[in-house]
Amino acid sequence: xxxxxxxxxxxxxxxxxxxxxxxxxxxxxxxxxxxxxxxxxxxxxxxxxxxxxxxxxxxxxxxxxxxxxxxxxxxxxxxxxxxxxxxxxxxxxxxxxxxxxxxxxxxxxxxxxxxxxxxxxxxxxxxxxxxxxxxxxxxxxxxxxxxxxxxxxxxxxxxxxxxxxxxxxxxxxxxxxxxxxxxxxxxxxxxxxxxxxxxxxxxxxxxxxxxxxxxxxxxxxxxxxxxxxxxxxxxxxxxxxxxxxxxxxxxxxxxxxxxxxxxxxxxxxxxxxxxxxxxxxxxxxxxxxxxxxxxxxxxxxxxxxxxxxxxxxxxxxxxxxxxxxxxxxxxxxxxxxxxxxxxxxxxxxxxxxxxxxxxxxxxxxxxxxxxxxxxxxxxxxxxxxxxxxxxxxxxxxxxxxxxxxxxxxxx
Amino acid sequence: xxxxxxxxxxxxxxxxxxxxxxxxxxxxxxxxxxxxxxxxxxxxxxxxxxxxxxxxxxxxxxxxxxxxxxxxxxxxxxxxxxxxxxxxxxxxxxxxxxxxxxxxxxxxxxxxxxxxxxxxxxxxxxxxxxxxxxxxxxxxxxxxxxxxxxxxxxxxxxxxxxxxxxxxxxxxxxxxxxxxxxxxxxxxxxxxxxxxxxxxxxxxxxxxxxxxxxxxxxxxxxxxxxxxxxxxxxxxxxxxxxxxxxxxxxxxxxxxxxxxxxxxxxxxxxxxxxxxxxxxxxxxxxxxxxxxxxxxxxxxxxxxxxxxxxxxxxxxxxxxxxxxxxxxxxxxxxxxxxxxxxxxxxxxxxxxxxxxxxxxxxxxxxxxxxxxxxxxxxxxxxxxxxxxxxxxxxxxxxxxxxxxxxxxxxxxxxxxxxxxxxxxxxxxxxxxxxxxxxxxxxxxxxxxxxxxxxxxxxxxxxxxxxxxxxxxxxxxxxxxxxxxxxxxxxxxxxxxxxxxxxxxxxxxxxxxxxxxxxxxxxxxxxxxxxxxxxxxx
Numbered sequence: 021x022x023x024x025x026x027x028x029x030x031x032x033x034x035x036x037x038x039x040x041x042x043x044x045x046x047x048x049x050x051x052x053x054x055x056x057x058x059x060x061x062x063x064x065x066x067x068x069x070x071x072x073x074x075x076x077x078x079x080x081x082x083x084x085x086x087x088x089x090x091x092x093x094x095x096x097x098x099x100x101x102x103x104x105x106x107x108x109x110x111x112x113x114x115x116x117x118x119x120x121x122x123x124x125x126x127x128x129x130x131x132x133x134x135x136x137x138x139x140x141x142x143x144x145x146x147x148x149x150x151x152x153x154x155x156x157x158x159x160x161x162x163x164x165x166x167x168x169x170x171x172x173x174x175x176x177x178x179x180x181x182x183x184x185x186x187x188x189x190x191x192x193x194x195x196x197x198x199x200x201x202x203x204x205x206x207x208x209x210x211x212x213x214x215x216x217x218x219x220x221x222x223x224x225x226x227x228x229x230x231x232x233x234x235x236x237x238x239x240x241x242x243x244x245x246x247x248x249x250x251x252x253x254x255x256x257x258x259x260x261x262x263x264x265x266x267x268x269x270x271x272x273x274x275x276x277x278x279x280x281x282x283x284x285x286x287x288x289x290x291x292x293x294x295x296x297x298x299x300x301x302x303x304x305x306x307x308x309x310x311x312x313x314x315x316x317x318x319x320x321x322x323x324x325x326x327x328x329x330x331x332x333x334x335x336x337x338x339x340x341x342x343x344x345x346x347x348x349x350x351x352x353x354x355x356x357x358x359x360x361x362x363x364x365x366x367x368x369x370x371x372x373x374x375x376x377x378x379x380x381x382x383x384x385x386x387x388x389x390x391x392x393x394x395x396x397x398x399x400x401x402x403x404x405x406x407x408x409x410x411x412x413x414x415x416x417x418x419x420x421x422x423x424x425x426x427x428x429x430x431x
Numbered sequence: 432x433x434x435x436x437x438x439x440x441x442x443x444x445x446x447x448x449x450x451x452x453x454x455x456x457x458x459x460x461x462x463x464x465x466x467x468x469x470x471x472x473x474x475x476x477x478x479x480x481x482x483x484x485x486x487x488x489x490x491x492x493x494x495x496x497x498x499x500x501x502x503x504x505x506x507x508x509x510x511x512x513x514x515x516x517x518x519x520x521x522x523x524x525x526x527x528x529x530x531x532x533x534x535x536x537x538x539x540x541x542x543x544x545x546x547x548x549x550x551x552x553x554x555x556x557x558x559x560x561x562x563x564x565x566x567x568x569x570x571x572x573x574x575x576x577x578x579x580x581x582x583x584x585x586x587x588x589x590x591x592x593x594x595x596x597x598x599x600x601x602x603x604x605x606x607x608x609x610x611x612x613x614x615x616x617x618x619x620x621x622x623x624x625x626x627x628x629x630x631x632x633x634x635x636x637x638x639x640x641x642x643x644x645x646x647x648x649x650x651x652x653x654x655x656x657x658x659x660x661x662x663x664x665x666x667x668x669x670x671x672x673x674x675x676x677x678x679x680x681x682x683x684x685x686x687x688x689x690x691x692x693x694x695x696x697x698x699x700x701x702x703x704x705x706x707x708x709x710x711x712x713x714x715x716x717x718x719x720x721x722x723x724x725x726x727x728x729x730x731x732x733x734x735x736x737x738x739x740x741x742x743x744x745x746x747x748x749x750x751x752x753x754x755x756x757x758x759x760x761x762x763x764x765x766x767x768x769x770x771x772x773x774x775x776x777x778x779x780x781x782x783x784x785x786x787x788x789x790x791x792x793x794x795x796x797x798x799x800x801x802x803x804x805x806x807x808x809x810x811x812x813x814x815x816x817x818x819x820x821x822x823x824x825x826x827x828x829x830x831x832x833x834x835x836x837x838x839x840x841x842x843x844x845x846x847x848x849x850x851x852x853x854x855x856x857x858x859x860x861x862x863x864x865x866x867x868x869x870x871x872x873x874x875x876x877x878x879x880x881x882x883x884x885x886x887x888x889x890x891x892x893x894x895x896x897x898x899x900x901x902x903x904x905x906x907x908x909x910x911x912x913x914x915x916x917x918x919x920x921x922x923x924x925x926x927x928x929x930x931x932x933x934x935x936x937x938x939x940x941x942x943x944x945x946x947x948x949x950x951x952x953x954x955x956x957x958x959x960x961x962x963x964x965x966x967x968x
Contacts (some may be wrong), residue, residue, distance in 0.1 A: 043666065091663060093682035096690050101474030200456035207476040210787045270476060270573050310545050324837070351663065366440050367632040373437055380444045387438060414434045416859070421817035422451065426689055 039302055040075040040366035043323065043406060049076030051146065052184035055177040057177070059346040061291040067301050068337035074179075074298045077311045078349035085313060085321070085328055088355060090348035100207045106189075107269060109203060109274055114169055117201065120262055121192055121277030125199070135167040142172065146185040149174035154235060159418035161256035168193040174424030176230035179292055192263075196255050200228045200262040206277050208266045218264070218279065225262040226284035230261070231351040232293075248286035260285065301335065309334050340368040376405030387415035433463060435822050437627055437805060444630035447653030449645040449766035453626045455816050456754035459614040459764040465519050466491075466744050468737055469566050471678040472499035473685055477569030477794055480680070483737040483808035484515065488745040495535065495733050497696045499725050509574060510591035517593055518608035524775045526551040534606035537637065553615060553764075553771035556604060557748065558742050559639045560620040566678040567616070574598030575784040594783065602785050603774045605768070610801055612808035615767050618745040620676075626754060630654055638662055639676040639743050646750055660817055674736040681736075688732050757815035763808075790944045791949035799936055807933040811819075814873060820925065822858050829927040832858030832886055834918045841910070842900070850912045855899040856924060862898075863928065864888045870900055872918075873925040881929055884916075889933050900926065 052060075052073055060069060072079055083090045109116045114135055138156045141149050153173040160168035170191040176186045192203040193269075202225045206217045236257035237244045245252045251260050261278045268275035309331040312322045323331075332352070339357045344350035357365045362380040364371060377383045386408035418424075436452060443450040463486050472478040481495040492515060496508045527548040533544045538900065558564055574597030577590035586651040608616040608737065620639050621706035629636055631654075634644045640661035645654035652660070664672045671681050680689065705717030789797065812819040813829070823829040836855040841848040864870070872884040884905030891898050907913035918924045943952050 084716075095473035095680070095682040095685035097472055098474035098682075205474060209476065209569075266477075267860070342636040344634065352660070355659075355787055363441075365444070365631065366437065367634070368436055370440075373434055380441050383438075383441050384445055387441070410434060410825075411438065413859075414438050415682070417821040417825055418435055418438060418818065419823040421454065 027079075027276045033206075036299055037301075039152070040298075043071075043075040043302075043305075043310045043312075044077050045310060046314045047078060047081075047312070050078050052179060052186075054186045054188070057179065057184060057227045057292070058220070058288070061223070061227075061288050062177075062346065063259055063338055063340070063343065065293040066139075066343075066347075068332065068335040069297065070354070071301050071305075071335050072311065072349075075311065078313060080192065080309060081313050082328065082332070083348045083352055085325055086332065086349075086352045087325065088351035091351070092348065092349060094145075098205070103204050105272060105274070108272055109265060110171075116274050117190065117265065117276075117278070118167065118192070120265070120274075121199065121201070124261075124276065125194065126262060126277050135169050137169050137171055139169060139259055139405065140170060140173055146319040150176045150185060154239070157191075157198065157232075157235065157256050158239060159198050159200070164194075164196045166194070175228060177227065177231040177234065186228055186231055188225075191225075191228075191232070191258075193256070197259055198232060200225050200226075200232065201265060202262055203265045206266060207269060208277060209269055213266060213277075219255075221264055222262070222279050222281050222284045223288065225264075225279070226281040226288045229258045229260065229262065229281055229285055230288055232256075248289045249282050288386040304335075306334055339364055341365070373407070374411070377407055377411075383411060387411045409410050433817070435825060439628035440630055443645065443654065447630070447655065448561065449623075449629050451626070451652065452628050452818065453507070453754065453816050456610075456751055456760070456814065457625055457756040457757050457812055457819075458617060458622055458751075458758075459555075459760045459767070460748065461552075461614075461753060464555045464557050464748065465516070466557045466741065466748075466859065467563070467567070468676070468744065469563055469570075469678045469921060470680055470733065470737065471566055472496070473679060474680070475499070476568065477573050479505065479570060480678075481514075481733045481737065482512060482513075483734075483741050486519065488742075490525050491738070491741050492828040493730060493734055493737065494727075495729060495787065497729055498693060498700075506588075506590050506594065509570075509594045509597065513591070513593040513597035513715060517597060517600070523550050523552050523554050527729070527772075548772060548776075549765075550768050550772045551774065553768045556616045557622075557744055558618050559744055560637055561618050562637075562678055563617050563676070564605055564616060567601050569917075571598045571605055572604075572787075574683070575602055575772075575786075575902050579619030596778070599778065599784050600774070602768075602834035606785070606797075607770050611799075611805040612763050613767050613770070613804070614764060615770065621745050622751055623747055626751065629658070631658060635662075636668075639747070640673045640775055641738065643746060655861075675740050676740040677737075684736060689729075692729050692828070693733055694720065696729060699725045726735050757812070759811035759815055766804075792939070792945050795949070796941055799939065803933060803936060809918060810929070810931055810933060813927070814931065820873075823927065824862075826859060827863040828929055829925060830858050830860035830862040830864070830927040831923065832860065832898070834920050834922045835897065835926055836920060838940075839911075848910050850906050850910065852902050852906075852912060852917060852919060853899055854886070854902060854924075855890075855897055857895075857897050861893070864891050864898055866891065868928060870926040870928055872902075872905075872930050873927060882895050886926065 021122060051074075056073060060066075063069065072082070080090050080092075114137070118135055118246055125171065138160075141152050144152070152168060153175060156168070156170060156173070158171070160166060160230060170172075171188055173191050175186045175188065177186055186246060188200055190205040192199045192201055202221050204217065204221050206214055233243060233252065236254045237252065240254045242252075242254065249259065251257070260282045261280045263276050264279050265274050265276045267273065310323070313326065313328075315321045332349070333356070337353045337356070339347075339353040339362075340352070343353060347353070354365060361381055363374055363378060363380060363383060371378075375381055377386060389408070389412045439452055461940055465484060465486050466488075467482045470480040470482065472480040478499050479496055480499050481493060483493050484492045485491045492510055494511045494515065498504055522703050527550050527968050529546040530549045532545050532547055533542045546931055551717055556567075558567065574590065574594050577595045577598070578584065578586045579592045579595060580589045580591070590674060599692050604616040607613050608618075620637055622638055623642055624633070624648075629642060631641070631645070632861060635658065638658075638661070641830045642657035643663045644657035648654045648657035661673045665683075666672055668687070669683055670682070674684065675681055677775070703718035705714060706712075706718050732905045760815045788946055814820075820829060820831075823833060834854060834856050837854075838853040838855075840851050840853055868888045870888060874884060885903040886900040887903060889899045889901040901913075902917065906916045940946070
């Protein structure tokens, strides 16, 4: 995860930025990245995550302070493998990367000019790097014959009043348009890959495409197209297919597959747009609540675990079991959902089945109701009672099948 | 079925323990299953790290790759695994029974009697979870095309002789595991999920130890608390008290335990090589001892992370054996025995390994088979288990009730009158029973076995809670129904609105008649030869 110390740069949001910085305390800001944005977009109803991410709170550290540390980590073997694979791609002037890309864009293999790789000032802060990327992108787009590869560029994306800095693996510019390249180390085996991993990569790449679309529109002084499915053919605007580069079969040789991300793009745009304005969420926070993880000189934390837990509790969460694999606070929110007796602990789908019933106690109470006999039931009875009635019916069937009540009782 | 499952989960939340989802065991369990717990090296698809296996819970055997990136060591591992697993897989091939069948002579059309061999039993592999099945499939895919020194063109990296054979068996078993209701290769999480509900989500149930925690939580803990402890409790060195069931290992184990152990192995082998190059016999001897120590250390740490899962799988088998076997298990296991026998015969006939991608004909056949088996499984589970039937009743596809009246009636349209009695039953079920719809009476073995007895819905009175059916078959050939062929007032009966035997789908065309839309007859296009030296480094 990228750590940067700069404050969100949107000029109009100065008081907001100040407020977010106060929430975070003196700890360094954790910046949003494409992975966290994609996860955020997957659960746009979660205010807790939206606030913590906007304030740049280190959720891993927060989870540890709350007593349920995030179980995430990456094996050094996986990291080493990723490094080896990426270095292979960059060998021989990015030949392994450009060859499939040329095929994908329909340009002959000896596609003319050698690839240019501008210096993107990787040692600078994100804001400087982002400015530099915009510049390099504009220059590259101006010459349609040139091949330009932006190696780990830095993109800006406005999210819910704050600015996120995103770092795609590569962006290739040719013919005035750019293509996002996403390098992943899961294999493409016999022409197919794990759909879950491809889906996650596509959602992540869609965030980059959106950032590039915004940049191109801003550069041309035009608004972003309202329909996410139309490709704005502005100078430097991205193609809606991204190039996924993965190892082929069981080896280290790369293979590239074009993935159309228009659907993911539309979803991301809609969900980011829906994200409740962060200001309104902050307004609902009680005074004095913050997520200060810093400690004083003696190593005594500024805020006790109880204070932090109370602050976290003040922002409502939308927990579902899939949070466990995507959010650092997943285990904490699960424990809260269990304490709250909520049915979501069994999965999001369960809520659909149970209608307006929200707690396990309510559901079991409905199930324990004497099964409504056929005589008492009329078709007019619908709405909230329907789920309860079905539960009671299911409970009667279950009890009968398990031999828990005499069958004669139902006859 | 799903609301019933949800209800069971809700009950489990309240009770803090796993709650039953079945009254019988719906999968065959072998008397001598082979438990296989594989581990994979992170970062690379299908790269084996270790495997613990065996048919005796007190004598697990461990095979490992001391340096997962080394191709030679990986082949050594696979050769060891083949030498361990193949004798088990092949041990069922000899004991056969002769099954009588008939075959039509293609020219004369005459039927002739033939006998086919069917193996009396078949192997059964149990892995901890679904990811374990996928890992075995990857191992099968990565090994079945390997050339060995016995091939004409062994290529630059010949594999040990029995490795491709292991790959073909693993491919067959993982392929068979895709067919619903089969039992040659099963995952323990899948088995437990079919028979018990926990008070957590399906996602969390994939963690075998967490799942099992709901079955026997330690005193004073609820299932949820015990499951969380299994998921996340760590010792003072930051290592999980209960390692995950794999095949992926915990990243912190990789970082703080495995990586240093592998580094020590690498250093020892480097020293050994150096000693050999320098012809320094004493140094080489010291290095050999260091290599042995390093391997022994790896063996210890891998045993430590594998043993808890090994015990969990056997514990799961104990739990499953407490359930009585379902009535249709033997029938479905016979299908597995045919599958095993067929693969044995294909190997004996020298057929090439399973292709990377199925051709259109094979794919269509497999799909049709899976659909047919799913339908058969649904029906058989419903007949074997009142809790499964309850799911169909809840869905309005079946109903049970007590017979209140049986009125004789006759169909007199033909030359001789046929019995068409009316059976009325009182039920609280609310099936989708349209008038005239066909229904099928469920009869236990004692009531005449599974022979179908058809009826049609004659009247429905939702207010009175009664349904009247006209019986159409299964009453003999006489004017009056055979004694005992009809239920009597006071009997508890169940009818389904779906057929109780699975209908054969329309036959697929002969392979030679495959339409061009599906690539034409197979064999027309040249099959690309499997690569001699597929990269694997």
